[in-house]
Amino acid sequence: MPSIDDIDHRILRALLRDGRGSFAEVGSEVGLSASATKRRVDRLVRAGAIRGFTAVVEPHAMGWDIEAVVQLYTNGTVPFETMRADLTELTEIVEAVTVAGAADAMLRVVAADVPHLERVISRVRGLPYVQQTDTTMLLSVLVRRPNVPQTPAVDVSG
Known part of the structure; x- marks a missing residue:
């Protein structure tokens, strides 16, 4: 770059x-x-500094009022690109990150209702490398900031 x-x-x-x-x-x-x-x-x-341009759609506008965090556990080492490609196919997954810890990845999922969420989780569990998932329903957002880089802090300590 x-x-x-x-x-x-x-x-x-x-x-x-x-x-x-x-x-x-x-x-x-x-x-x-x-x-x-x-x-x-x-x-x-x-x-490659700009990967593309897209509309940021509010999930509620789609009628997707339920939000959950899904911990994803794999049954071995999965190529990063394979997991990214598979998870990108599910539009209800609005964020997916790999993590350090017991889980291999964390997914933020939006859905219209519980049956819709169950279908999404079922599709995730159907991926050949997924061993298990653990889902936590989110109730209320206390703080959510846009992913806008902030100006570096200025050291005023002298």
Whole structure:
């Protein structure tokens, strides 16, 4: 990946806040023309710093009002790309991460109701490398922040 400078970081933060912002709007924010901003965004896409553009849909808008965390345990070493490809196929899985600890991965799952959640968990359990799952239903969100990188903290301790 090519070197990413401060302007690139500012472009990335602007796009994370509003992926639909025009090149002119993003450029105005970072001090570039629309065409210079487009060239930088295109370079960031080619370099893999930007993997794509998508709509972030609120699960409730889909009628998916139930949320759960599913711990996934495998029956051996599973190639990362295999697990990622399989889990990506299930649109109800809104986040999946590998973890250190007893479980091999944690999944955040949304569903319309308990039968829908059961169908999703059944599909996960049907993957050939899944040994077991452990599901925890989530009740109320106390804090949820967007995944927007923060500006590095400034050390004022002197």
